[in-house]
Amino acid sequence: MLSLTEENYLKSIFVLNLEKSEGASTNAIAEKLNTKASSVSDMLKRLLKKEMIHYKKYQAVKLTDSGKAVAVSILRKHRLWEHFLVEKLHFKWDEVHDVAEQLEHIRSKKLTDQLDAFLGHPKFDPHGDPIPDKEGNFPVKMRQTLDQAIEGQEVLIVGVKDHSSEFFNYLERLEIELGTKLKVKTINQFDASMEIEINQNETTTISSEVAQNLFVK
């Protein structure tokens, strides 16, 4: 049985590995968990003993199969709860994360699976991220970001990359949410900023950084 803290380490390592497949560095883990590198070194020893990670001193960390299973189960719970919070309890995009970080550690297979059924086995969480199923399968496919669109193209918002509340607030002001239809009017050659039309309605200009953080279809 793993502690809450150990679960969080595994989750961080898993997420870092999705980004860079060569493994997670001590410093990167420390940053993600708001802790110090020395604490991470400490923990890595413990996780190694529990056979949750592959680890050699001074080298990047990878998860074992058991470690991966734990991480995915946490991710599944996190995203199911986010779905619950938004769909059933009317939470807003930027309010769900902190609560889901707590709920993801509740230990009860029955709870997770019943919740999944109660929600109608959703495939994506409110940010458009895929929800692993009971067996831990989920699509990790690369998704297209808005900055890859061309002038005149019409797209649908299917997810966000950045999860900061600053970004969520910005999107809310623009009335952009999952399912919103966008049309790229013009792309500024100088800084790659875009003039976009939102829901066949208002037209605004967004920076390329914003465009890079919106998944579209």
Added chain:
Amino acid sequence: MLSLTEENYLKSIFVLNLEKSEGASTNAIAEKLNTKASSVSDMLKRLLKKEMIHYKKYQAVKLTDSGKAVAVSILRKHRLWEHFLVEKLHFKWDEVHDVAEQLEHIRSKKLTDQLDAFLGHPKFDPHGDPIPDKEGNFPVKMRQTLDQAIEGQEVLIVGVKDHSSEFFNYLERLEIELGTKLKVKTINQFDASMEIEINQNETTTISSEVAQNLFVK
């Protein structure tokens, strides 16, 4: 901010005080939390420093107003979650407790209040225990138990005193649940056991101990 462990201590002290108003003893707390008296002594010092309890060495413990507020909020969350588990996720009586013990520690006022609203502001949990409202008010009224009924009386099950899974399984076999109608046919003078008719249907004999653990109206 209190730790999960501290919250559990406060909850235990609160529950013990409901039973005996003179305060909770070190040993009683230890037993309730499956820990040792010495650990309790330890913790009492910490809770005293945080002004959560009234405590003098070798004397019973009582909660301060802040301590009481914390305990009631935990109780509120516990019972709301039990309601959720039974009503929405189809958990059975004896399956809810362990999960609710985890969920009761989730920190989010918004979550608790939205859950309350989502459930329709229920007044009682699935065992018939009252759910404190936002302000922490809830009835602590003495409830009548089945053993106080007289021959020929018809009653409605409104709650259970014992919360063990053995008792829940027993009740399930008898098809007794909240709202079940009972009729007391005869009371055996010797051991106070009762012959009862369940839901205008089967007739069974139950011991006086069972009768003492059923709240009726």
Added chain:
DNA sequence: CATTATATTTAGGCTACCCTAAAAATATAT
């Protein structure tokens, strides 16, 4: 009231995490 039994606290020690500062390994730059 003295004695014995029980309840509670203290003393000392353990583990899981966390930290800072110093040492060691690795990576980068001249």
Added chain:
DNA sequence: ATATATTTTTAGGGTAGCCTAAATATAATG
């Protein structure tokens, strides 16, 4: 390749909670 910078690990220490064993208070009994 040597010097410097960065990353990672170790050493040593702190706190929250837990434990056992011993000491002390309180309660019960003859």
